Amino acid sequence: EAGVAQSPRYKIIEKRQSVAFWCNPISGHATLYWYQQILGQGPKLLIQFQNNGVVDDSQLPKDRFSAERLKGVDSTLKIQPAKLEDSAVYLCASSLLGSKSYEQYFGPGTRLTVT
């Protein structure tokens, strides 16, 4: 079974530029999560989707961050414009609905450096 795929793996941009990250969850997983992991900290949830609907985006800085999950499969997270403090690893995870929904499977992440 293929795992969660993310691209790109690394991205370097200047502040005020825009950037987009892509995630393809495990086939059949209805729930998709985006986390931000700043160096030296644990991952922090940005947004949670169930199918193509947003379940929780309370921690998403909506003035600059946006995310979508069209057709309930792939997802894109965008930052526009980027700030220095957005430098972090962006992790995508997915999980099944139902009794196994606790287990979240993580992708390798995208490391963003904003200069």
Place this chain on the structure above:
Amino acid sequence: GNSVTQMEGPVTLSEEAFLTINCTYTATGYPSLFWYVQYPGEGLQLLLKATKADDKGSNKGFEATYRKETTSFHLEKGSVQVSDSAVYFCALIVPGNKLVFGAGTILRVKS
């Protein structure tokens, strides 16, 4: 609110040494608890979990016991290997299936 506190690292051990990484939590009720591991260049992987008080999660020689009286979920391994070098995250799950992570503990094992 819900939070997780882990011992600070890095923790540096020699091969075959005993490992303990402390984890305590604050939460409403009795959440399920997890340890995730992140090897260099890879994503987080679930290492073990416990869903209720006194449960012991175990995997790959690692163990952790859910202690509600001390709100703790310490990670232990009797004999570490160089291949165990990684970052270890303690986490709990809150309603809505959202994970709350600790800051992570770097483990370095020397041969």
